[in-house]
Structure formats: C-alpha cells, structure tokens
Amino acid sequence: MRETLDFLLNDWLRVGELSARERFADHNAETFGAVLDTCERLAREKFAPFNRLADTEEPHFDGEQVHLPQATHEAMRAFVDAGLLAGSQDYELGGMQLPCVIEMAGKAFISKASVAMSGYAMLTKGNANLLMAHGSEAQREVFAKNEFAGRWFGTMCLSEPQAGSSLSDVATRAEPEDAADPLGPRYRLKGNKMWISGGEHEMTENIIHLVLAKIPGPDGKLVPGTRGISLFVVPKKLVTPAGELSGERNDVALAGLNHKLGYRGTTNCLLNFGEGRFKPGGKAGAVGYLVGKPGEGLKCMFHMMNEARIGVGLGAVMLGYAGYEASLEYARQRPQGRAIGPGGKDAAQPQRPIIEHADVKRMLLAQKSYVEGGLALELFCARLVDEANTGDADAAAEATLLLEVLTPIAKSWPSEWCLEANSLAIQVLGGYGYTRDFPVEQHWRDNRLNMIHEGTHGIQGLDLLGRKVVMDGGRALQLLAARINATIERALPRPALAERVNELAAALAKIGRATKSAWATGAPEEALANATPYLQAFGHLVLAWIWLELALAAEGESDFARGKQAAARYFFAYELPKIDAWLAVVASREPLCREMQDAWF
CATH class of the missing domain: 2.40.110.20 (Butyryl-CoA Dehydrogenase, subunit A; domain 2)
Incomplete structure (x- = not known):
C-alpha cells in the first residue's frame, strides 16, 4: 500500500508543491514521509494486532462504567502522544500545520489497521474542528484545545x-x-x-x-x-x-x-x-x-458532518483495501484446479495457484479498481481542502464548490463499492472466507455500517441531485465537468487511452442529459424518486475520471505502472458501462418507486 500512497501523493497530487505555501513552509518531502512512517508504525504495532480483539471483546456496561479492551486505551493513547489528533492544526494549538492531504494519508494506515478503534479520533478531531470554526473564543480555548491535546x-x-x-x-x-x-x-x-x-x-x-x-x-x-x-x-x-x-x-x-x-x-x-x-x-x-x-445548528453541524463523510469514505476504502490485500495473499498461496484445455483434468498434473484462474483475476482486479480508485478519491478531496484553506481566492472558491459536489460521492461510493470489494474478498477465499480464521469476514461486517454512517445512500442521493448539482445554476457541476474535460484533453494525444477518452466523454454527456431530464418538469418528487441510481452513476463517472488521471500519471513498463493501467482498463471495461442502466430510470423519471403502494407489497 505504501508504494501506491507515495504514487498518489507525489506523482499524481504533487503534494511537494504545498511546501511553497506559507502555512506549510516548514515541511518538505522528508517531514511528510516521517509522518507517514509514524502512522504506518502505529498501525502495525498498536492497532492491527488488536483489531480482532476489539471485535470479539465488545464494549460492555456494568451499570456504572463502559469497559473496553486495554489495547484500545493503549492504541488511542499512542495516537494522541504522536500528536496526530492536532496534526493539521496551528502550532499554537499543539499542531504540526500539516496539509490535510498528508494527515488523511497517514490516517489511511490507522483505518486499515482497525477502523473501529480509530473511530474515536475521527469524531474528536471533527468535533474540535467544528468548534474552531463556529465556537466562541472561550469554547475554542476550553473545549477544542483540550480535544486536540487528547485530554478529552x-x-x-x-x-x-x-x-x-x-x-x-x-x-x-x-x-x-x-x-x-x-x-x-x-x-x-x-x-x-x-x-x-x-x-x-x-x-x-x-x-x-x-x-x-x-x-x-x-x-x-x-x-x-x-x-x-x-x-x-x-x-x-x-x-x-x-x-x-x-x-x-x-x-x-x-x-x-x-x-x-x-x-x-x-x-x-x-x-x-x-x-x-x-x-x-x-x-x-x-x-x-x-x-x-x-437556529443555525444545522449550518454549524454540517461542518463536522461533511468532514465525517470524507472520513467515513476513507474508512470504507481502507476496509476494502485490507480485504483486497488479504485475498490477494491467499490467492497467491492457495493451489486449486488446473489449466483449462488439454490435460486440464489430469489429476497427475500439479494444481495451480488460484490467482492464475481468470475469474479470480477478475475479482482481484475489481477490488484493486475499487480500493485504489477510492483512496485516490479521498486524497483528492483532502487536497481540495488544502486548496480551499490556503489557495488564492479563485482557487479556494473553486475547490470549495468542487468539495460540495464531491462530498456525497466521497462518502457513498466507497461505502458501496469497497463493501463489494470485501464481498469479493470473501468469495476469493471460498469457504474459508466465512470463518473467523481469516480477517475478511470482519472487514465485510465492519464495512457494512458505512452505507448508513453519516447519511444513508438515499440521503446522499437526495443531497447530490436535489441540491449539489443544481445550486448556483449548476456551477459546481460545470466546474467538475471542466476538470474532467481538461483530463480528456491531456489524454487525447495518447493512442493507448483513446478508447477510454471517448468513453469518459460520452459518460459525462450522459450525466448532463440525465440531470436535465430529471428536472425537466421542475417537480422535485419526480426528479428525486431515482436519486440513488443517479448517485451511483455519478460516482462511477467520477471514479472513471480519476482512473484516467491515474493512468496518465502511471507511466512506464514497471509491474507497478502496468498494474495501475490494468485497473484503469478494468474500470472502463467492466464498471463504467453500468451507468446506462442507472441513468435510464433517472432520465425517464421512472415513477414506479414513488407510485408503489404499501398494500402491493
């Protein structure tokens, strides 16, 4: 995973350029790497070894106190002592003034090791950040500062x-x-x-x-x-x-x-x-x-909710990533079956590792495209946060609008498709996948909650189609389309990417037409009845765009680069075509779901 993370941060997002900004002037590639090293070590030593323990020894209440495994206490104390709760905060608050994208990348290691144990940190950080934005000076000093310090x-x-x-x-x-x-x-x-x-x-x-x-x-x-x-x-x-x-x-x-x-x-x-x-x-x-x-409670609370939605998306990605790595390791070691063709049923021939079978490769490619694409999405959103906070006025305004339209996707897409990655991981392991001898069943159980956390799919779909793509005359959608078209322009000179360029351009046009068709009558009940299929199609468009971006960045003939290019090819061949079915009911304003009667069930 570290190689992929370094690729996303350095080759794609070019985070080193942030060091030229005043807020991050004390940082460079070495300090960014040190943060990732610290998080990777904490994940390996304090979180991952006790993830199963935290699952089997559930919190229990004795009538006076709630009891957790001691390992959870120790893991969170190590996280606090490393200064990670306040990583992106001002020096005066005990922070390191890290870019959000570096903080998010470090958190990826912790979430992958034990998303449930690390949940306390995400909530505390979001709570304190809200108070820094909307609280009084006294509330910031008393409550937020003590939360960043890990005291509360x-x-x-x-x-x-x-x-x-x-x-x-x-x-x-x-x-x-x-x-x-x-x-x-x-x-x-x-x-x-x-x-x-x-x-x-x-x-x-x-x-x-x-x-x-x-x-x-x-x-x-x-x-x-x-x-x-x-x-x-x-x-x-x-x-x-x-x-x-x-x-x-x-x-x-x-x-x-x-x-x-x-x-x-x-x-x-x-x-x-x-x-x-x-x-x-x-x-x-x-x-x-x-x-x-x-009367402004929701306005304030959405500051924390939007941050939490990106955090939930990252957690979903990393659970998917953990399952992908576990099933990949298993597939490389598990012998079963023989080659299709002459001699394939000869029991005297040696069995092959299941990773050599085409259908297992399909399941692993699907997982790779979901989890690596999902990680790129979350880091891109974190990079937009840095732009909104430290960019010039025009760049900050554009980043803020892009975050508005991408936040429902950053939460919902990984929580659906990285859950599917976990399901495929179980399938790769076969019967063993259902047992507690292997971790993939816990990854699936942990991830199933993320489709509900911080707003269900239905809520995210209503937010996207009902508000985000139509606000300010569709300005956020126009900005996203401009970003996608810019990627298309960059990819056009690459003959190997020509087919995917055309497919992405066609998908973008389909989203635009479906959006207009959904709102053609101006009746919200008609437009929003199929908001969830719209959300699914929109998410696949965004991920296809990201995979085209990653294919452009993954140059060369190394195994690493060829793996990224193969995952991009998989997503365009197997996943992007799904949007046609989703958008068909959106564009026609299919009334079945809103007209269905209780008694008919």
Missing part, C-alpha cells in the same frame, strides 16, 4: 430514536438559563439521542458532546422543521472557564449500548440528556452552551 474526546449527537435521519423531527429541548457563563449562553437540555458513536467510555477524563436541540419559542412550543435547530456543546463532566473539571457530573446518562453487526470496537450509545439522574447545580437538565447563533 468528542462526539456528534444528531439522531434521536423517533427521528433517525429526519432531523426536522428532532425533539430535544434546550431551555435558556439566566445565569451568565464565560463559556457561552447556557441552556438546560432534555431529550434522547440514539446511535452516538463514542458516546461513553473511560479512555479520557471527559467527553464533549455536540448536541442538536430546539429552543422553545415565546409560546413554549418548539419551532417545527429544521429552522428551530440550534447546536450546543454539552460536556459529560462540567468544566471551569479555565478548562479544568469542576468536580460535578453533567446530566448526561448512558441508557444502553447498541450491539452492532460490525464496528464493535467503537461504543455506540443511547444517551439521555436531562433525565434527572445527575443534577448539576441542584436541578435536572443537562448543561449546554450555545454554539453559534440560535
């Missing part, structure tokens, strides 16, 4: 048992308190939050929850829909304005742990806020501090 970990609390993905139905209340507080306007929260990853543990002295809740209007009623949603920072244990524990427990209680198919190494919780089990200040209600302005 963080969560995001959106879903509720009755609401799920429908955030407009959030019912948690936040009643204002008169008391002034240096940490911000203070409220008392009451409600329940479900599916909260990292919501309870004993790895750090405090847990900082970011909670969506509604502030009652003058009539005491909650504002319907999403307009009334505000964001609050709610610590498990109350803290002083100096950032020390006050000694008082906040009214946040664990109601129970969810026991999942996979991702078992991350606690997943039902949390009760303000049920009265704890009474800070002598009364019920969890103490929370308003982040940003009232």
Whole structure:
C-alpha cells in the first residue's frame, strides 16, 4: 500500500508543491514521509494486532462504567502522544500545520489497521474542528484545545430514536438559563439521542458532546422543521472557564449500548440528556452552551458532518483495501484446479495457484479498481481542502464548490463499492472466507455500517441531485465537468487511452442529459424518486475520471505502472458501462418507486 500512497501523493497530487505555501513552509518531502512512517508504525504495532480483539471483546456496561479492551486505551493513547489528533492544526494549538492531504494519508494506515478503534479520533478531531470554526473564543480555548491535546474526546449527537435521519423531527429541548457563563449562553437540555458513536467510555477524563436541540419559542412550543435547530456543546463532566473539571457530573446518562453487526470496537450509545439522574447545580437538565447563533445548528453541524463523510469514505476504502490485500495473499498461496484445455483434468498434473484462474483475476482486479480508485478519491478531496484553506481566492472558491459536489460521492461510493470489494474478498477465499480464521469476514461486517454512517445512500442521493448539482445554476457541476474535460484533453494525444477518452466523454454527456431530464418538469418528487441510481452513476463517472488521471500519471513498463493501467482498463471495461442502466430510470423519471403502494407489497 505504501508504494501506491507515495504514487498518489507525489506523482499524481504533487503534494511537494504545498511546501511553497506559507502555512506549510516548514515541511518538505522528508517531514511528510516521517509522518507517514509514524502512522504506518502505529498501525502495525498498536492497532492491527488488536483489531480482532476489539471485535470479539465488545464494549460492555456494568451499570456504572463502559469497559473496553486495554489495547484500545493503549492504541488511542499512542495516537494522541504522536500528536496526530492536532496534526493539521496551528502550532499554537499543539499542531504540526500539516496539509490535510498528508494527515488523511497517514490516517489511511490507522483505518486499515482497525477502523473501529480509530473511530474515536475521527469524531474528536471533527468535533474540535467544528468548534474552531463556529465556537466562541472561550469554547475554542476550553473545549477544542483540550480535544486536540487528547485530554478529552468528542462526539456528534444528531439522531434521536423517533427521528433517525429526519432531523426536522428532532425533539430535544434546550431551555435558556439566566445565569451568565464565560463559556457561552447556557441552556438546560432534555431529550434522547440514539446511535452516538463514542458516546461513553473511560479512555479520557471527559467527553464533549455536540448536541442538536430546539429552543422553545415565546409560546413554549418548539419551532417545527429544521429552522428551530440550534447546536450546543454539552460536556459529560462540567468544566471551569479555565478548562479544568469542576468536580460535578453533567446530566448526561448512558441508557444502553447498541450491539452492532460490525464496528464493535467503537461504543455506540443511547444517551439521555436531562433525565434527572445527575443534577448539576441542584436541578435536572443537562448543561449546554450555545454554539453559534440560535437556529443555525444545522449550518454549524454540517461542518463536522461533511468532514465525517470524507472520513467515513476513507474508512470504507481502507476496509476494502485490507480485504483486497488479504485475498490477494491467499490467492497467491492457495493451489486449486488446473489449466483449462488439454490435460486440464489430469489429476497427475500439479494444481495451480488460484490467482492464475481468470475469474479470480477478475475479482482481484475489481477490488484493486475499487480500493485504489477510492483512496485516490479521498486524497483528492483532502487536497481540495488544502486548496480551499490556503489557495488564492479563485482557487479556494473553486475547490470549495468542487468539495460540495464531491462530498456525497466521497462518502457513498466507497461505502458501496469497497463493501463489494470485501464481498469479493470473501468469495476469493471460498469457504474459508466465512470463518473467523481469516480477517475478511470482519472487514465485510465492519464495512457494512458505512452505507448508513453519516447519511444513508438515499440521503446522499437526495443531497447530490436535489441540491449539489443544481445550486448556483449548476456551477459546481460545470466546474467538475471542466476538470474532467481538461483530463480528456491531456489524454487525447495518447493512442493507448483513446478508447477510454471517448468513453469518459460520452459518460459525462450522459450525466448532463440525465440531470436535465430529471428536472425537466421542475417537480422535485419526480426528479428525486431515482436519486440513488443517479448517485451511483455519478460516482462511477467520477471514479472513471480519476482512473484516467491515474493512468496518465502511471507511466512506464514497471509491474507497478502496468498494474495501475490494468485497473484503469478494468474500470472502463467492466464498471463504467453500468451507468446506462442507472441513468435510464433517472432520465425517464421512472415513477414506479414513488407510485408503489404499501398494500402491493
């Protein structure tokens, strides 16, 4: 994997050029490499050896505390001690001012080693980054800074048992308190939050929850829909304005742990806020501090959600990558069957390694195209983050728009197709793939959650077709099309790529026509009924573009370069043609799914 990562960073994304920017002036190829070396070592020594342990010894609650394997505590402490939680932050925050793309590349090693154990870091970093963007100076100093230091970990609390993905139905209340507080306007929260990853543990002295809740209007009623949603920072244990524990427990209680198919190494919780089990200040209600302005909770929270969606995409990629490497190693060692043709059924002839069989090669090529293409996608998005943060005004604006349209793909595409890679890994191992003697069954179980994490496929499809490709008159889609056309222009002089150039150009045109057809009547219910097939087709277009980019960068006749070229060829031959079926129902605004009646099932 390291060779591929170095190729993507240096030969394709040319991250060395970032050192010319003021923020990254202290860095060079040597320091970037040292970060990757550190992450690779941590993954090998602290995470990978205990990934199975974290799966089999699930978190359990004894009525007072949640218990995790000691290995999880030690792995996260090693991650914190290496300074990786604050890697991209300012020096003043204990950070290294790393480019996001280098931080993401380092995280790839950790996610591949144990995505569930590393989940606490992703949540904490996203929580702190949100507070840096939307919190007050005191909230940044007290909460975010302690999270970056690893003293406290963080969560995001959106879903509720009755609401799920429908955030407009959030019912948690936040009643204002008169008391002034240096940490911000203070409220008392009451409600329940479900599916909260990292919501309870004993790895750090405090847990900082970011909670969506509604502030009652003058009539005491909650504002319907999403307009009334505000964001609050709610610590498990109350803290002083100096950032020390006050000694008082906040009214946040664990109601129970969810026991999942996979991702078992991350606690997943039902949390009760303000049920009265704890009474800070002598009364019920969890103490929370308003982040940003009232009614702008979703605007603030999407800062963390979009970051988390790219993080989920990376986790899905690396689970797929782990399965690919395991099945590749197995296929090289497992003898079974003989050559097709004369003498192929002669039992006296030696068996062949299964990697020599065409269908096994097909499954391995599919995995390679999914996971290496998916990794390139996530790193490209991280590189856009760096451009948005440090580029000139025009480049930053363009990168921001491209991120808008690519984020649904960065989350959804790997969570579907790298899951398929895990399924193919099991298939390569045959019966052994279903046993716990090999890791591929756990990779599949862990990855299955990623299609649901941070917004289901349906949610991502609605976001892409309903908002991202039509906002600002389709400006984001136009920018992406311009990038794709620029790649096509660069590839045109290469005779070996001529066929793929034509196929990509045709696919881009099909996406454009389907988008217009979907919205031809202007009726959202007609356009969006087939948003998920649109998402799938759009994702395959993006990945085909990326594979053409990688084929251009992978020059030469080395085995490494030929492998990249073969994966690109596979994606265009076997995967890109699938978009025709997906786009057909989009373009025709096929009404079946929206007209189907309950009783007909």
